[in-house]
Amino acid sequence: MNADSFQVFINYLSDELKSINDAFAFVGIYLISRKLLTSALVLSDFTKTYIISRVGSRDIAKLYGGKWAVVTGSSDGIGKAYAEQLALRGMNLVLISRDANKLQNTAIQINERFGVQVDFIALTFDGDETKYTELKEELDSKDIAILVNNVGVMYDYPQYFLDVSVEKLWQMVNVNIAATTMMTHIVLPQMVERGKGAIVNIAAGSCSRPTPQLAVYAATKAYIDLFSRSLQYEYSSRGITVQCLMPFYVGARMQRFNRAWRSPSSFIPSAERYARHAVQTLGYSQRTNGYWLHTIQGWIAHILPEWLWVSGANRLNNALRRQAQERVRRNH
Numbered sequence: 001m002n003a004d005s006f007q008v009f010i011n012y013l014s015d016e017l018k019s020i021n022d023a024f025a026f027v028g029i030y031l032i033s034r035k036l037l038t039s040a041l042v043l044s045d046f047t048k049t050y051i052i053s054r055v056g057s058r059d060i061a062k063l064y065g066g067k068w069a070v071v072t073g074s075s076d077g078i079g080k081a082y083a084e085q086l087a088l089r090g091m092n093l094v095l096i097s098r099d100a101n102k103l104q105n106t107a108i109q110i111n112e113r114f115g116v117q118v119d120f121i122a123l124t125f126d127g128d129e130t131k132y133t134e135l136k137e138e139l140d141s142k143d144i145a146i147l148v149n150n151v152g153v154m155y156d157y158p159q160y161f162l163d164v165s166v167e168k169l170w171q172m173v174n175v176n177i178a179a180t181t182m183m184t185h186i187v188l189p190q191m192v193e194r195g196k197g198a199i200v201n202i203a204a205g206s207c208s209r210p211t212p213q214l215a216v217y218a219a220t221k222a223y224i225d226l227f228s229r230s231l232q233y234e235y236s237s238r239g240i241t242v243q244c245l246m247p248f249y250v251g252a253r254m255q256r257f258n259r260a261w262r263s264p265s266s267f268i269p270s271a272e273r274y275a276r277h278a279v280q281t282l283g284y285s286q287r288t289n290g291y292w293l294h295t296i297q298g299w300i301a302h303i304l305p306e307w308l309w310v311s312g313a314n315r316l317n318n319a320l321r322r323q324a325q326e327r328v329r330r331n332h
């Protein structure tokens with residue numbers, strides 16, 4: 001190779017390198033812009049959900065087209081606390097849970113505190129389809145503006161799939177999946193007819209990713225998440241708001257295997273604190289953790305690689321399982 005052709009080769013190489021450089025710069029700019037845009041959208045969603053939602057007050061009965069709200073699983077925990085928040089906003093309530101005495105006490109308390117009308121229906125959600133026909137007849141006599149599908153059951157404590165009783169597996173399918181689906185099927189027609197209404201479905205933040213030792217619970221909550229999102233697309237043009245709430249740990253009875261639930265903290269709020277925050281987000285976000293610190297937890301969960309998330313969940317669930325099994329052994 002003589003000096004001239006060497007120079008030509010060098011020029012060619014530097015042109016090629018410049019093109020590669022330009023291509024990398026282009027990809028870099030694209031990726032950075034995408035990240036910036038996503039972060040801006042996430043921040044604006046956060047601001048809308050947790051800050052703008054707190055400005056001023058709304059007449060939710062007028063907004064959602066009726067004076068009545070139905071809350072399932074409302075004798076305890078998040079359901080009861082959410083019902084109280086709706087009562088505070090002037091909504092009459094239909095409470096649905098298993099235990100008639102507990103329901104009656106809750107109904108009296110709410111009526112005395114907030115002066116709203118409170119009816120209750122004692123019912124166990126199970127595989128019996130006829131119950132839904134009877135429920136429909138009762139609920140069709142009222143203008144239901146808001147349905148809160150809160151009822152849910154979980155394992156007694158985190159366990160491997162084959163260690164969970166068959167009875168518990170059916171309970172999770174019948175309560176977490178079937179009750180939410182059928183309650184929506186009962187109440188949605190009258191909302192669609194009025195062209196207004198809100199359905200709030202409670203999933204779980206910790207189950208937005210694969211969660212070993214809570215496999216079936218997590219999968220039933222993933223159903224709630226997808227069901228809500230699809231339904232929102234189907235019915236938003238008919239005036240219906242569908243919201244999916246995805247709390248992380250809340251200090252409620254469901255977490256009784258976990259000592260932490262007895263002492264609520266910033267990250268494990270009491271059911272009352274959680275509901276106070278969550279109810280404000282209705283109409284501002286279709287899919288939210290419902291409590292700002294849980295949303296930050298959600299961001300962290302989202303960016304972790306799956307192996308790290310699964311390893312953390314496994315460690316936590318191993319510890320919770322051992323604690324719970326030890327307690328069961330001591331009590332026998």
Ligand SMILES: NC(=O)c1ccc[n+]([C@@H]2O[C@H](COP(=O)([O-])OP(=O)(O)OC[C@H]3O[C@@H](n4cnc5c(N)ncnc54)[C@H](OP(=O)(O)O)[C@@H]3O)[C@@H](O)[C@H]2O)c1
Nearest residue numbers: 073075076077078098099124125152204249250252253254
């Ligand atoms: N607590 C948490 O950390 C957490 C986190 C994420 C998501 N969630 C979700 O939030 C929702 C509420 O949880 P929670 O912790 O507040 O629950 P909870 O304290 O255990 O209360 C559950 C409510 O549902 C009723 N219930 C249970 N099984 C029923 C059945 N088969 N038929 C009718 N009613 C039934 C219970 O009343 P009776 O026993 O009197 O019937 C009670 O009122 C659930 O969907 C749960 O999956 C909870």
